[in-house]
Amino acid sequence: MYGFLIAVGALLLLSIIWMVYRIQTLVSVVKGSDKKIASGSNKINALMFVFFLVGATILMFWYSIKEFDNYQLPVASEHGVVTDQLFWITMAVTGVVFLITHVLLFWFPYKYQWKEDRVASFYPDNNKLEVIWTIVPAIALTVLVIGGWRAWSDITAPAPENSHVVEILGYQFAWEVRYPGMDNVLGEHDYRLTSATNVSGVDFSDKNALDDFSSPVVVIPKGEPVLFKIRARDVLHSVFAPHMRLKMDAVPGMPTRFWFTPTKTTEEMRRETGNDEFVYEIACTEICGRGHNSMRKEIRVVEPEEYRKWLADQKPYIVNNPSLVENLPADLKELAEITISEYK
Amino acid sequence: MATASVASHSGAAHDHHDHEHHDNFITKYIFSTDHKMIGKQFLITGMFWAIIGGLLSLIFRLQLGFPEMDMSFMKPILGGWIDETGTLDPEFYLALVTMHGTIMVFFVLTAGLSGTFSNYLIPLQIGARDMASGFMNMLSYWFFFVSGVIMFISLFIETGPAAGGWVVYPPLSALEQAIPGSGLGMTLWLISMTFFIASSLLGGINYITTVINLRTKGMSFSRLPLTIWAFFLTAVIGLLSFPVLFSAALLLVFDRSFGTSFYLADIYIGGEALPNTGGSPVLYQHLFWFLGHPEVYIVLLPALGITSEIIATNSRKPIFGYKAMIISMLGITILSFVVWAHHMFVSGMNPFLGSIFMFLTLIIAIPSAVKVFNYLTTLWRGNLIFTPGMLFSIGLVSFFISGGLTGIFLGNSAIDIQLHDTYFVVAHFHLVMGSASFFGLMAGVYHWFPKMFGRMMDAKLGYIHFWATFIGVYLVFFPMHYIGIAGFPRRYYTWTGFEFSNMYTDLNMFVSIAAILTFGAQLIFLFNFFYSMYRGRVAPLNPWRSNTLEWTTPLHPGHGNWPGEIPSVYRWPYDYSKPGAPEDFIPQTVPLSATPESNLPHEQELVKLEKEIIAEEEAVLVANESTNS
Numbered sequence: 007m008y009g010f011l012i013a014v015g016a017l018l019l020l021s022i023i024w025m026v027y028r029i030q031t032l033v034s035v036v037k038g039s040d041k042k043i044a045s046g047s048n049k050i051n052a053l054m055f056v057f058f059l060v061g062a063t064i065l066m067f068w069y070s071i072k073e074f075d076n077y078q079l080p081v082a083s084e085h086g087v088v089t090d091q092l093f094w095i096t097m098a099v100t101g102v103v104f105l106i107t108h109v110l111l112f113w114f115p116y117k118y119q120w121k122e123d124r125v126a127s128f129y130p131d132n133n134k135l136e137v138i139w140t141i142v143p144a145i146a147l148t149v150l151v152i153g154g155w156r157a158w159s160d161i162t163a164p165a166p167e168n169s170h171v172v173e174i175l176g177y178q179f180a181w182e183v184r185y186p187g188m189d190n191v192l193g194e195h196d197y198r199l200t201s202a203t204n205v206s207g208v209d210f211s212d213k214n215a216l217d218d219f220s221s222p223v224v225v226i227p228k229g230e231p232v233l234f235k236i237r238a239r240d241v242l243h244s245v246f247a248p249h250m251r252l253k254m255d256a257v258p259g260m261p262t263r264f265w266f267t268p269t270k271t272t273e274e275m276r277r278e279t280g281n282d283e284f285v286y287e288i289a290c291t292e293i294c295g296r297g298h299n300s301m302r303k304e305i306r307v308v309e310p311e312e313y314r315k316w317l318a319d320q321k322p323y324i325v326n327n328p329s330l331v332e333n334l335p336a337d338l339k340e341l342a343e344i345t346i347s348e349y350k
Numbered sequence: 351m352a353t354a355s356v357a358s359h360s361g362a363a364h365d366h367h368d369h370e371h372h373d374n375f376i377t378k379y380i381f382s383t384d385h386k387m388i389g390k391q392f393l394i395t396g397m398f399w400a401i402i403g404g405l406l407s408l409i410f411r412l413q414l415g416f417p418e419m420d421m422s423f424m425k426p427i428l429g430g431w432i433d434e435t436g437t438l439d440p441e442f443y444l445a446l447v448t449m450h451g452t453i454m455v456f457f458v459l460t461a462g463l464s465g466t467f468s469n470y471l472i473p474l475q476i477g478a479r480d481m482a483s484g485f486m487n488m489l490s491y492w493f494f495f496v497s498g499v500i501m502f503i504s505l506f507i508e509t510g511p512a513a514g515g516w517v518v519y520p521p522l523s524a525l526e527q528a529i530p531g532s533g534l535g536m537t538l539w540l541i542s543m544t545f546f547i548a549s550s551l552l553g554g555i556n557y558i559t560t561v562i563n564l565r566t567k568g569m570s571f572s573r574l575p576l577t578i579w580a581f582f583l584t585a586v587i588g589l590l591s592f593p594v595l596f597s598a599a600l601l602l603v604f605d606r607s608f609g610t611s612f613y614l615a616d617i618y619i620g621g622e623a624l625p626n627t628g629g630s631p632v633l634y635q636h637l638f639w640f641l642g643h644p645e646v647y648i649v650l651l652p653a654l655g656i657t658s659e660i661i662a663t664n665s666r667k668p669i670f671g672y673k674a675m676i677i678s679m680l681g682i683t684i685l686s687f688v689v690w691a692h693h694m695f696v697s698g699m700n701p702f703l704g705s706i707f708m709f710l711t712l713i714i715a716i717p718s719a720v721k722v723f724n725y726l727t728t729l730w731r732g733n734l735i736f737t738p739g740m741l742f743s744i745g746l747v748s749f750f751i752s753g754g755l756t757g758i759f760l761g762n763s764a765i766d767i768q769l770h771d772t773y774f775v776v777a778h779f780h781l782v783m784g785s786a787s788f789f790g791l792m793a794g795v796y797h798w799f800p801k802m803f804g805r806m807m808d809a810k811l812g813y814i815h816f817w818a819t820f821i822g823v824y825l826v827f828f829p830m831h832y833i834g835i836a837g838f839p840r841r842y843y844t845w846t847g848f849e850f851s852n853m854y855t856d857l858n859m860f861v862s863i864a865a866i867l868t869f870g871a872q873l874i875f876l877f878n879f880f881y882s883m884y885r886g887r888v889a890p891l892n893p894w895r896s897n898t899l900e901w902t903t904p905l906h907p908g909h910g911n912w913p914g915e916i917p918s919v920y921r922w923p924y925d926y927s928k929p930g931a932p933e934d935f936i937p938q939t940v941p942l943s944a945t946p947e948s949n950l951p952h953e954q955e956l957v958k959l960e961k962e963i964i965a966e967e968e969a970v971l972v973a974n975e976s977t978n979s
């Protein structure tokens with residue numbers, strides 16, 4: 007019944023629109039305005055541009071200012087401060103251009119709308135102008151690029167020697183986090199060794215792997231460089247830590263990396279944002295299938311002392327699951343068992 | 351037959367007779383070799399695909415704006431993709447996004463825009479009887495048609511269409527185990543795209559040959575309308591880049607079906623380690639974007655060409671900086687081939703490459719800026735008539751500015767770390783590519799409708815259509831900048847799984863509503879289009895008082911375009927409001943010798959040359975007459 011009423015209403019509306027349309031067509035034929043070069047609508051359209059300009063500008067500024075704290079994510083890494091700065095410098099430069107060009111674009115239609123008695127000026131070119139507006143943007147862009155290039159070079163430079171290494175492996179649809187343990191060296195891996203108990207395909211015949219451990223949360227110290235070694239084992243994924251301004255694809259067959267220095271602990275961020283539940287997160291930003299939108303991992307940034315305490319408390323893979331080393335050659339197995347007993 | 355008469359044409363005007371065509375329905379409307387009919391075929395097919403692509407986007411916008419919504423009412427069409435509780439399947443969501451992108455980029459904005467207007471306008475504006483090869487032209491349409499049929503079928507298969515995003519990156523697109531859409535759906539995608547590439551190449555070769563060889567007398571390159579320059583350069587870009595997409599697709603076919611490892615390495619999936627080693631997914635990205643970036647200009651340049659023409663005509667002013675416009679387009683053409691890796695800053699490629707591509711990318715922003723300034727100066731001190739075509743052209747310039755400026759953020763690799771694959775990118779390319787090109791398409795339809803169908807579209811409906819769409823597009827895409835700066839990733843079925851992105855539900859709802867209304871506004875256009883086709887006011891011969899050659903043809907140009915000789919051209923196409931001239935426009939066919947009152951000093955010198963040419967022509971005419979009688 008309800009649907010029927012809506013259908014009737016829609017039909018009625020359509021027929022009214024139709025009638026109005028027919029009538030205005032007939033009227034314009036009678037008035038002969040369809041023969042004029044520019045009808046009365048010309049003025050309305052010209053005015054509309056001005057209204058649009060004013061309305062849209064107000065709306066844009068109102069919303070941008072009102073929502074600033076919502077869309078401006080707090081930043082928590084050293085390079086993030088730099089890239090944010092570049093972002094806002096670019097915003098200022100392009101914002102000015104945006105406003106000026108749009109004021110001209112929408113004001114000219116009003117100012118120069120068709121007048122029977124005016125003739126447009128025949129002004130086909132002016133090389134000086136062309137040169138000016140080639141060179142000025144070129145200079146502005148060069149300045150912006152050089153800023154970006156310096157930041158980019160710093161960000162992508164080799165990680166400092168003392169970086170804390172964390173391996174992040176993407177798979178459908180989760181992240182596996184592996185720490186190198188006390189030696190700060192990750193053990194070798196081979197994708198053929200992957201199994202339900204060995205998610206990252208760690209090769210335990212490599213001595214460096216014996217103290218490697220896994221963690222449900224990425225724990226990292228504040229103020230010290232951290233190196234994410236990033237892998238994928240099935241399709242592309244991408245590690246995105248929005249507050250760290252960090253993003254890097256995880257590529258099967260090609261390990262990637264990203265290093266950064268966190269600047270605020272989770273606790274500090276909770277106080278700063280006034281949100282007791284605040285957590286740093288990792289999301290996936292490369293389409294990877296059904297669960298693409300659910301590849302969440304938490305990052306916990308802590309004070310360095312707390313980090314070292316936490317590190318000491320962690321149990322290697324092989325301690326939690328001794329069967330991982332069952333099939334190793336005898337000498338390695340012995341070594342593994344010593345490690346296991348040390349942690350007991 | 352039709353082909354014969356067309357093939358016999360050349361720039362020299364002596365071998366043409368008035369042909370009586372006895373076309374039947376099939377040769378006239380289906381397997382037509384007439385460029386005008388083929389252009390219309392591309393247009394109608396493009397419109398069909400635009401509706402399909404638009405509807406797909408509405409479905410996923412509903413999901414994003416109203417995640418809790420009961421979608422059971424779509425069960426009759428979507429069947430199993432909506433489960434018993436009325437929720438949309440997340441894999442089908444990805445398939446929708448993928449199909450929307452593929453359809454819009456390739457079928458609507460490449461075939462529907464370039465296909466329509468290059469075909470329709472090139473012969474008419476350069477003064478040719480048809481394309482260089484009418485037959486190839488026909489093939490070009492039918493390859494496109496077949497490509498469309500295959501893509502359409504893929505929408506209905508059980509495992510769903512391709513779902514790896516419109517860029518179909520492997521390994522996701524190579525492995526059926528990773529997502530069901532990478533099975534038969536992806537196979538159909540690859541076959542369809544192969545036909546599409548063939549279609550583009552056939553079309554492109556034709557456009558290039560036609561522009562180079564079949565210009566009428568006097569139509570030198572420096573007198574070509576900017577539309578033709580744009581179509582020409584677009585075809586060049588397409589010809590050089592589409593084959594690379596083909597090779598990317600071919601290697602993907604090998605990986606999928608024949609066990610090669612071009613893109614696959616070290617994969618453990620579905621509880622099994624695959625044998626492939628040594629391949630590189632990043633290689634695919636390089637190959638894809640080697641087409642992918644030029645492709646965005648394939649989509650945009652024709653729209654810019656169309657706008658240049660329409661803005662000049664309706665400002666009653668020459669386009670400002672004709673030469674600068676051509677040089678910018680040449681610059682864009684060349685540079686578009688050396689910026690592709692800006693889509694891959696964080697793909698894991700060598701960061702040094704990132705630096706190089708950042709510099710190259712920001713260089714390409716310069717010709718784009720020059721074009722904008724030239725448009726603005728064309729409007730300045732004009733005498734503007736706001737036809738619907740003009741409104742859409744101004745709208746295009748606005749989108750080009752808004753979207754182009756965000757490109758400067760994205761082209762800066764340091765800033766792109768945060769913005770890559772977020773909604774900021776979505777906002778960027780929907781404004782600068784999607785909406786701008788769509789507005790170019792609309793501007794073109796409104797402007798050339800009288801030539802295509804001999805009738806006028808209703809202007810008032812056009813105004814309403816413009817304002818609804820213009821405001822609507824901004825309401826849809828402008829908010830996406832905020833969402834993107836906040837870090838919302840693309841291609842997410844829902845964002846509620848994360849703390850940082852579980853807000854903005856209201857804004858997303860707003861965007862979805864705006865999208866539905868904007869889509870609804872297109873119905874006004876559809877009505878106007880089809881109604882005016884049959885019932886519109888009969889068009890005058892030159893409704894916009896324009897200078898270009900197409901307006902010198904009869905109201906319904908037959909096969910061959912001009913009943914008599916092809917007119918010669920004596921001037922550039924932008925003599926609007928020339929001081930001294932009695933009218934505010936002087937068509938290209940008016941000899942300089944006929945307008946001594948408005949000639950510029952250097953033109954006065956050309957008059958002598960021109961007189962010789964005219965004398966020559968008359969001699970030919972006389973000779974023709976005598977052989978005919």
Ligand code: HEM
Nearest residue numbers: 646650692693715754757758760761770771775779782783
């Ligand atoms: C001012 C010049 C421009 C610059 C500097 C620029 C820069 C960029 C950059 C760096 C990206 C990659 C962003 C990312 O994925 O993180 C991008 C994406 C894109 N741009 Fe532009 N752009 C410009 C103009 C254009 C134009 C004119 C078009 C189309 C006509 C266009 C269409 C696209 C498309 C379609 C994408 C996204 C492709 C995808 O990931 O699906 N851009 N642009």
Ligand SMILES: [Cu+2]
Nearest residue numbers: 290292294298
């Ligand atoms: Cu993902």
Ligand SMILES: [Cu+2]
Nearest residue numbers: 643690692693
């Ligand atoms: Cu690009």
